[in-house]
Amino acid sequence: MAAGGAGxxxxxxxxxxxxxxxxGKTSMVLRYCENKFNDKHITTLQASFxxxxxxxxxxxxxxAIWDTAGQERxxxxxxxxxxxxxxxxxxxxxxxxxxxxxxxxxVKELRKMLGNDICLCIVGNKIDLDKDRHVSVEDAExxxxxxxxxxxxxxxxxxxxxxxxxxxxxKRMMETAQAEERLKGNGAxxxxxxxxxxxxxxxxxxxxxxxxCCSSG
Amino acid sequence: xxxxxxxxxxxxxxxxxCKNSCGYYGNPVWQGFCSKCWREKARIAGAxxxxxxxxxxxxxxxxxxxxxxxxxxxxxxxxxxxxxxxGSPSPPKLQESSESHANVLKAYQSLGAGDFTGFxxxxxxxxxxxxxxxxxxxxxxxxAYHDLPVQKxxxxxxxxxxxxxxYFNSFPEAQVTEIMEHVEKxxxxxxxxxxxxxxxxxxxxxxxxxxxxxxxxxxxxxxxxSVPFPDKKIEVTGDPFLxxxxxxxxxxxxxxxxxxxxxxxxxxQHVFEALSTSNSEPANADDFLSGLVYVVLKANPPRxxxxxxxxIRFGLPHSLMAGESGYYFTNLSCAVAFIEKLDGPALNLxxxxxxxxxxxxxAPSAGKRQQxxxxxxxxxxxxxxxxxxxxQGMDSLSVQLQSWVHAVNSQLDEATAQFALVQTxxxxxxxxxxxxxxxxxxxxxxxDDKDESVLKLMDQHAGxxxxxx
Ligand SMILES: Nc1nc2c(ncn2[C@@H]2O[C@H](COP(=O)(O)OP(=O)(O)OP(=O)(O)O)[C@@H](O)[C@H]2O)c(=O)[nH]1
Ligand SMILES: [Mg+2]
Ligand SMILES: [Zn+2]
Numbered sequence: 299m300a301a302g303g304a305g306x307x308x309x310x311x312x313x314x315x316x317x318x319x320x321x322g323k324t325s326m327v328l329r330y331c332e333n334k335f336n337d338k339h340i341t342t343l344q345a346s347f348x349x350x351x352x353x354x355x356x357x358x359x360x361x362a363i364w365d366t367a368g369q370e371r372x373x374x375x376x377x378x379x380x381x382x383x384x385x386x387x388x389x390x391x392x393x394x395x396x397x398x399x400x401x402x403x404x405v406k407e408l409r410k411m412l413g414n415d416i417c418l419c420i421v422g423n424k425i426d427l428d429k430d431r432h433v434s435v436e437d438a439e440x441x442x443x444x445x446x447x448x449x450x451x452x453x454x455x456x457x458x459x460x461x462x463x464x465x466x467x468x469k470r471m472m473e474t475a476q477a478e479e480r481l482k483g484n485g486a487x488x489x490x491x492x493x494x495x496x497x498x499x500x501x502x503x504x505x506x507x508x509x510x511c512c513s514s515g
Numbered sequence: 516x517x518x519x520x521x522x523x524x525x526x527x528x529x530x531x532x533c534k535n536s537c538g539y540y541g542n543p544v545w546q547g548f549c550s551k552c553w554r555e556k557a558r559i560a561g562a563x564x565x566x567x568x569x570x571x572x573x574x575x576x577x578x579x580x581x582x583x584x585x586x587x588x589x590x591x592x593x594x595x596x597x598x599x600x601x602g603s604p605s606p607p608k609l610q611e612s613s614e615s616h617a618n619v620l621k622a623y624q625s626l627g628a629g630d631f632t633g634f635x636x637x638x639x640x641x642x643x644x645x646x647x648x649x650x651x652x653x654x655x656x657x658x659a660y661h662d663l664p665v666q667k668x669x670x671x672x673x674x675x676x677x678x679x680x681x682y683f684n685s686f687p688e689a690q691v692t693e694i695m696e697h698v699e700k701x702x703x704x705x706x707x708x709x710x711x712x713x714x715x716x717x718x719x720x721x722x723x724x725x726x727x728x729x730x731x732x733x734x735x736x737x738x739x740x741s742v743p744f745p746d747k748k749i750e751v752t753g754d755p756f757l758x759x760x761x762x763x764x765x766x767x768x769x770x771x772x773x774x775x776x777x778x779x780x781x782x783x784q785h786v787f788e789a790l791s792t793s794n795s796e797p798a799n800a801d802d803f804l805s806g807l808v809y810v811v812l813k814a815n816p817p818r819x820x821x822x823x824x825x826x827i828r829f830g831l832p833h834s835l836m837a838g839e840s841g842y843y844f845t846n847l848s849c850a851v852a853f854i855e856k857l858d859g860p861a862l863n864l865x866x867x868x869x870x871x872x873x874x875x876x877x878a879p880s881a882g883k884r885q886q887x888x889x890x891x892x893x894x895x896x897x898x899x900x901x902x903x904x905x906x907q908g909m910d911s912l913s914v915q916l917q918s919w920v921h922a923v924n925s926q927l928d929e930a931t932a933q934f935a936l937v938q939t940x941x942x943x944x945x946x947x948x949x950x951x952x953x954x955x956x957x958x959x960x961x962x963d964d965k966d967e968s969v970l971k972l973m974d975q976h977a978g979x980x981x982x983x984x
Contacts (some may be wrong), residue, residue: 299739308688310833312841324799343787345797347842364842367849369741371861372804375849 308358308408311471314380315365316404317389322423325454326389328364330464333456352468356451363387376404377411383484384471387463392422392451393430405445417461418447428452437441438455516965542712544804550714567893619643623694634697646682650698654705661709665716669828672702672710676831699831700771707770710829712821721820729815729854739862742805743793755792756806759785760814766816772830775822776840783843786810800846807850823848 315323324345328334331348350392351358364424366379380386388404391398401420408416420442422433435451442449452459517960533541533549545553622637638647653675657668679698683691712718745755754760762782769775786806796808816822826844827835835841850856853861859869 319801323795330795341792342797343784344799344803346800346803347839349839362838362842364845367800367804369801370847372801372853374856375804375852376847378849378852381845 308360309472309475310360310362311384311468312362312364312382312402313385313387313467313471314383315363315387315389316376316380316401317368318391318394319368321389321391321394321397322454323365323368323389326421326423326452326460327413329454329457330460331363333457335457343389350464352465354465354468354472356464357472359466359472361464363368376407380407380412380416381484383412383416384474385419385467387419387421387467388447389421389423390433391424393424393427395432398422398433402441405447409445415474417467417474418442418445419467420447421450421452421463423454425451426456438507458469494495549775550712550719554714555934590767603749608736615642619646620685623683624690626667626694628693631697631700634694635701646679649679650701654702657706658709663713664712665713665828668706668710668713672706672829674831675702693830695831695833696773699829700772703771703829706829707825716824718818718821718824722818725820725851725855726815726817729812731876732812732857734876735809735812735862737809739864740805740809741863742809743790743798743802743976745793755789755808756786756812756813759783759789759806759810763810763814763816766822768818772826775826776830776834776844779843779847780840782810783807783846787806800823803855805847806851807846808853811847811850811854825853 315327317323328342328345329347331350332342339480348364349362350361352361353359364379364383367375368456381404386404386408388401390401405418405420406417422435425431439449448470450459450463450466452463454460533552534547535549535552537549541547541549542553548556597664619637619640619642622643623634623638626633626637637643638650657671661668665833673707676698680691680695683694686694712722758934759782762778766775766782769778777823783803786803787798790802790806794802811819823844835844859866862869864872
């Protein structure tokens with residue numbers, strides 16, 4: 299029964315979606331997961347938790363996309379949402395300078411709370427409205443680079459750039475996960491230990507009855 | 516199962532509260548008392564015993580010293596248990612023949628999704644004896660050391676999950692997950708009464724604080740929370756969030772962490788459904804969280820803090836990491852955090868307005884109480900009115916029924932009479948045509964016979980079943 303899991307391993311990633319109201323977060327995930335945009339026939343009750351299954355270079359990936367409450371009154375709750383997340387998609391509207399400022403605030407907070415373990419994507423949405431652009435491409439891209447994030451341009455309306463964005467993000471999260479596995483050594487199962495922190499094992503010598511009450515176990 | 520279901524909705528507040536009526540929640544582990552009253556009771560009982568007990572050095576141990584000693588003892592015990600159950604970091608050594616081992620694995624692998632009974636059957640089968648005795652030994656040990664600090668207990672349970680899962684590490688992940696859900700259910704259904712809202716932590720006080728906080732905020736309207744809400748029509752259709760409220764209250768009645776989580780998920784689904792009644796677009800995270808905050812405020816779910824801590828401590832880690840139930844649980848954590856911190860601006864109120872509401876809320880005999888009383892009275896009156904109407908309706912119905920029976924009977928009488936008449940006429944005719952020379956005496960006799968048979972017929976018709984003959 300040697301670990302037959304080499305090819306059978308499934309990656310599960312949690313990605314949080316951050317950004318000001320109306321920049322197009324919901325439109326983007328609905329486009330990505332259900333290929334719909336402003337559709338009157340959208341039957342999903344909710345667009346706040348969506349999943350997508352991918353197969354990347356033979357590895358299965360389960361992607362869970364978490365929409366987060368972005369209204370000001372909920373601002374302090376951010377850390378509860380993005381705890382344990384592998385990636386963050388920070389969306390702004392290219393026609394709205396303010397929404398780009400908001401993204402900068404999120405980046406600061408995420409880096410402070412999660413360090414470099416989290417893969418950041420900064421996304422300028424609504425590029426179909428390029429004539430009304432208020433955030434310059436150079437500014438956005440150089441900012442992203444300065445904070446170790448990747449920058450993407452998308453249009454949920456025209457279905458541009460979204461597939462690429464999530465695929466790229468998944469690849470980066472896989473790399474991070476693999477690097478982490480190498481660090482930890484391949485033995486331990488990840489989920490339990492990572493959730494519960496380092497297990498301190500007390501090695502104080504202890505007279506343990508050989509057999510004990512549960513020799514059957 | 517069925518009792519759980521019942522308890523979810525029908526349990527009255529009094530049944531949950533401490534038997535000492537101190538206002539805290541009681542717990543079956545403490546025989547229905549809260550931990551404080553239970554400790555009080557135990558101390559009084561213990562004091563009389565302690566008096567007669569000789570102490571080693573003449574001076575009784577102070578309580579804190581006693582506790583200290585106990586906790587170091589516990590520490591040692593944990594070590595011992597570690598060694599006994601999972602001393603070796605590698606997967607369990609296999610003592611059985613590899614053949615029977617393979618057979619057990621095959622049995623577990625063939626298990627249908629969600630088939631807990633099937634799982635128990637396999638676990639109890641002789642070939643699975645090793646796993647079964649591990650479970651039993653673990654449960655017995657946990658029960659014996661149920662006064663360990665709750666964090667230690669959580670560690671032990673999580674370690675147990677991990678080492679148990681290693682037994683199945685040749686299985687695909689989804690299948691291991693399913694098996695582990697059964698294991699969680701088995702383990703935690705047994706341990707619930709020992710580790711839920713444990714004596715060693717302040718869960719109980721936090722429950723009480725949260726409960727008070729929610730009660731003090733009962734003036735908050737859906738509008739203040741910007742919850743999409745159908746306007747005005749509440750009286751007609753009822754609160755659309757009611758199913759969600761019921762679901763979150765049910766959480767306390769479940770014992771396995773996964774079942775508690777399932778209540779949170781069910782509640783969330785109902786929130787989305789409620790939101791969709793006043794929103795044509797799919798709900799976004801802001802709508803959802805607002806809705807959930809409203810539901811928590813309305814429900815004031817029993818022992819909410821304890822329930823959430825219990826899920827975090829003793830639930831399977833994967834379900835809280837990235838799955839859908841994890842998303843809902845996280846939002847519930849957000850809702851609670853929001854409620855705890857909530858101030859005026861968060862509700863679009865000025866700080867003065869907010870404080871005004873809170874003050875009015877606190878004033879003991881203020882209009883609010885009167886309002887509730889008169890509301891209740893009004894409801895009762897309405898109910899009484901309905902009851903009277905119902906009684907009247909019943910009366911008139913039975914009157915109608917009676918008169919209908921009468922009508923049917925008299926119709927029957929009439930019909931039989933007519934039938935008899937026709938019959939005599941017919942016989943008379945045939946007789947007159949066939950037996951030309953019959954005496955008048957004979958005819959009279961025959962006529963009497965006919966009358967008797969008609970009477971018999973009438974008797975038969977009185978019974979309702981025979982009407983079709
Ligand atoms: N032209 C254009 N409009 C878009 C695009 N993406 C979204 N929109 C529009 O922008 C508006 C807001 O989109 P949402 O997807 O609801 O934005 P959101 O970020 O989810 O907003 P909140 O849920 O309120 O935080 C909608 O009217 C969309 O039709 C895009 O790529 N191009
Ligand atoms: Mg949205
Ligand atoms: Zn009490």
